[in-house]
Amino acid sequence: MKKRNLLVVLAIVVLAGFAIYQNFTAKDRQASSHKEAAPKPNYMAPGFKLTALDGNVYEVGGTREKPLLVNFWASWCGPCELEAPDLKKLYDVYQDRIDFYAVNMTSSDRMDNIKSFVKHFDFKFPILLDSEGRVGELYRVSGIPMTYLVDKNGVIKEGFSILHPDELEKRIKQLIES
Numbered sequence: 001m002k003k004r005n006l007l008v009v010l011a012i013v014v015l016a017g018f019a020i021y022q023n024f025t026a027k028d029r030q031a032s033s034h035k036e037a038a039p040k041p042n043y044m045a046p047g048f049k050l051t052a053l054d055g056n057v058y059e060v061g062g063t064r065e066k067p068l069l070v071n072f073w074a075s076w077c078g079p080c081e082l083e084a085p086d087l088k089k090l091y092d093v094y095q096d097r098i099d100f101y102a103v104n105m106t107s108s109d110r111m112d113n114i115k116s117f118v119k120h121f122d123f124k125f126p127i128l129l130d131s132e133g134r135v136g137e138l139y140r141v142s143g144i145p146m147t148y149l150v151d152k153n154g155v156i157k158e159g160f161s162i163l164h165p166d167e168l169e170k171r172i173k174q175l176i177e178s
Contacts, residue, residue: 038140041158045070045150048135050103050128053118058101058126061154067098067175068150072130072141074105075113079162080145084121086165090172091125097176100125105144107133149175 039046045068047061060070071087073080091100104114106129118127130136139148148159149171157175 039148039156039159041156043156044154045148045156046138048138050130050135052129053115053127056126058128060101060150063154064099064150064152067152067178069098069100069172069175070103070139070148070150071100072103072105072136072139072144072146074109074144075117076109077144081117083145083162084117084123086168087125088121088123089165090169091123093169094172094176095125098172101128102126103128103130103135105133105136105141106131107136151175151178 044062045060047059049057049059051057060068071083073083087100087102102123102125104127106114114127114129128135139146143161145162146159147161147163147168149157151157157178158171163171
């Protein structure tokens, strides 16, 4: 009888230990999957600080005075070149109502090409330099251009690769009005 009670207690302890182990590993898997997920609409924009071509440090994350357009690009990217005149035009029209940050994927670009691209397209908005590729990794950028629209509360409203200029302007207007 004592052996049987001992076996029952031992089985309960083993099962309880297994349940606790399963609970902790499930939480770890869940936490790591959140780290690996790309930024999503209705979630806070991952925060970062980067130095720009103008020497100033710019920050993303948390509340802001104006909504924000964050565009990931590189000088060697053909679609980025096609999109550049539209970004410049929209910035010229809406700069007092929305911030534009162009995050250059500097770890895969050359500084002289970046400066030439910016001068050629007459970009007046901040050109942030992701020289170590950390922000690109944080945002899980796998193709460029990649753009995120972020509201004044720091919440991502949407992310997309490239849009027709009229559609991009429509979405910027919606963001400003929200």
